[in-house]
Amino acid sequence: MRIKLEEFTHHDIHTLINWIDSPETLFLWTGTTFKFPLTYECISNYFNESETGLQSNKLFKAVDESGIMQGYIELSRIDSENKQACISRVIVGNPKIRNKGICKQMIGNILKIGFEEYSLHRIYLFVFEENISAIECYKKSGFRIEGLLRDSRYYEGKYINVYLMSIIDEKYNNKKN
Numbered sequence: 001m002r003i004k005l006e007e008f009t010h011h012d013i014h015t016l017i018n019w020i021d022s023p024e025t026l027f028l029w030t031g032t033t034f035k036f037p038l039t040y041e042c043i044s045n046y047f048n049e050s051e052t053g054l055q056s057n058k059l060f061k062a063v064d065e066s067g068i069m070q071g072y073i074e075l076s077r078i079d080s081e082n083k084q085a086c087i088s089r090v091i092v093g094n095p096k097i098r099n100k101g102i103c104k105q106m107i108g109n110i111l112k113i114g115f116e117e118y119s120l121h122r123i124y125l126f127v128f129e130e131n132i133s134a135i136e137c138y139k140k141s142g143f144r145i146e147g148l149l150r151d152s153r154y155y156e157g158k159y160i161n162v163y164l165m166s167i168i169d170e171k172y173n174n175k176k177n
Contacts, residue, residue, distance in 0.1 A: 001064050001097070003105040005113065008059035008072065013043045015069050019093040027155055028131065029091045058113075062106045070097065073106050075114055083121035085114055090134070099133055107141040115172050124166035128153070135163065142167045142175045
């Protein structure tokens with residue numbers, strides 16, 4: 001399955017909400033940004049803030065050859081002065097197609113946008129230490145672990161460690177060639 005990124009629109013909100021079927025899925029997707037159950041109004045407000053420039057976020061849907069939305073990803077905290085941005089809120093919607101290379105394609109596409117369209121120098125992300133498959137995907141895409149944020153998030157009565165990972169344009173260009 002080939003994936004490409006397209007701009008996320010209001011029409012895509014219901015599909016995204018349907019993927020978030022539990023508090024655990026929501027937490028893995030957004031940390032503590034949103035509360036369960038996820039609502040149309042909540043995502044719509046977030047979308048509108050991103051669209052109007054109140055936040056420096058670009059929201060994308062990952063679509064297959066048939067145009068069906070299979071995932072969601074953001075390039076957020078875009079900082080043109082320091083030429084960096086953060087990849088956030090990455091999800092492959094259908095659990096049956098997870099761990100099949102969809103996320104790696106999404107990451108490759110967002111890196112291309114960040115480095116080639118926005119001329120960024122550094123792209124970083126945060127990932128829960130327990131999310132082994134995501135960490136492996138990011139490593140295969142050229143990311144390196146920069147640090148560990150110990151006990152960074154509190155969820156269901158326990159603290160969770162978070163890795164900070166990044167890739168710089170030089171590493172991306174070497175991997176691309």
